[in-house]
Amino acid sequence: MKFRGLERLLLDEALDFLSDLKLRMSVEDFMKKLLQAALMLLPEFDRGSVIMKDNDGYYRYVAWVGFGEDLKNVKFPPGKAMIPKGDSPVVIDRVHNWNEINLKDDSLKSLESAGSKEIKKTIAIGIKVEGKIIGGFFLDTTKNVEITEEDLKVVKMFARIASIFATMKIYQERERGYQREIIMAMIKAMEARDPYTVGHSERVARYAVSIAKEMNLDTEDVDRIFWGSVVHDIGKLSIPEYILLKPTKLSKEEYEVIKRHPVAGEEMIKGYPWLDNIRPIVRNHHERWDGLGYPDGLKGEEIPFEVRIVSVADTFDAMTSDRAYRKGLPLSDAIKEIQEQTGKQFDPEIAKVAVKILPEVYNSIYIIRASS
Ligand SMILES: [Fe+2]
Ligand SMILES: [Fe+2]
Incomplete structure (x- = not known):
């Protein structure tokens, strides 16, 4: 593919934009960025959208640019979305006519109010995982423009990026599922x-x-805190039972x-890079x-935030x-103890949030326990 002058500039800009994409992004954010980059590169197009297959087999919009919010109410029944089966993009004239034939009233109305009637031409291509279509990538224009071979090549390139991302996301989720099962079994x-x-x-x-959510930590930190908590005492597997269960x-x-x-x-989790x-x-x-704690006697902010x-x-x-050797404390005593240990055992800022938030969480767990 050759780019010159303005096109070269646009390509640089789009590539810059793309280099900002990260695998840990949600599908929605990733596809939106991808559409924005594609529209930047092909300015004669003024809209774009991505649909993906849901678990129920229906296709729904996961990202769009230039359309109204009503797109989120649209669903395409299996086989009714305008996604080409082959690997090459297809140009569709007046895509709304196709939708009028294939969609039910409410979805059609939502599409109309989001602006689909104004579309004159669409380039459509499938998003594939392991050779199967799982979504569609669409760039639209409301102008009367000629679509060139170059345009089609660019859209094909973007659909390929979308497919790679979708594939990686699916692998990532599968792998996470296995990891989760392994860890849970060990715990x-x-x-x-x-x-x-x-x-x-x-x-x-x-x-x-x-606590982490109340402190507005980002998803990645919350995730780490979740898994760290689940695994934190795994080393107890190495403690002899007569000590672990000693009632005195x-x-x-x-x-x-x-x-x-x-x-x-x-030691046990060393050698698993994902841990x-x-x-x-x-x-x-x-x-x-x-x-005054163990094993390293770290103090204050030397202890990582999520650990605190x-x-x-x-x-x-x-x-x-x-416990084997004592009854649990009532909630109010435990909260009092956290307050007393503020600045001694606990980070004052975190202890304050804990005192605020933990009673409610404790009660919800208690209700679950009592009713099961
Ligand atoms: Fe523990
Ligand atoms: Fe522990």
Whole structure:
């Protein structure tokens, strides 16, 4: 493909735009950016949209540029969306005529009010994963323009990017599913050894995630906090049962063995690159703000932020749950304890949020427990 002068400039601009795309973006954000870049490169086109197949087999809009919000109410029944089957883009005149034949009233009305009647020409191409069509990429124009071979090539290139992204997203989700199952199985194995800790990891995850969300952390951090919480005590698998289940107070030596679980846990997850970013949570969840925790005696902001969040959540669940050697504290006492430990065991800022948010989360978990 040859680009000269203005086209070269546009291409540079579009490539700049594309270099900003990230795999962790949502499908919606990614496709919108892609449409914007395509429209930048082909200024004779003034609109664009992407539809994707949902689990129910219907196609729905995931991104659009230049159309009204009503597009989100449109659904195409299987086989009724104008997506070419082959690998090459197809030019459609007055795409709305096709939709009039194929769509039901409410979807058709929404399409009309979003502006589909004004479209004069459309370049359409399929988005494919493993050779199967899972979506459509459309660029539209409301002007009377001639569509060139060059235009078609550009659209084909964009549809290819969309297909690669969709494929990677699907692989990513599949892989995540497997990872989730593996981790959950390991956690269940760990918790099964000690009836008093059943559900501990998941509750810690719920507490920690609600603190993180209240503090407006971004999705990636919340995700890390969730998995870190689920896995944080995995090192307990290495603690002998007679210590883990001892109904009386632990001796000093036995307590030292218990204290090894964060480092043991970190050892266990080493070598899994996808768990690298939660290693600090596993290793350092027993550190304290005042530096008196273990295993590294980290102090204040030396302890990573997400670790400080998990550590409040962990202590809160430990306090409110029954253990082999004691009953759990009532909610109000546990909250009081967090307040008392503010600036000692806990980061003051996080402790404040925890005191505000945890009672509600605790009660919702309690209701679930009581009714099951
Ligand atoms: Fe722990
Ligand atoms: Fe724990």
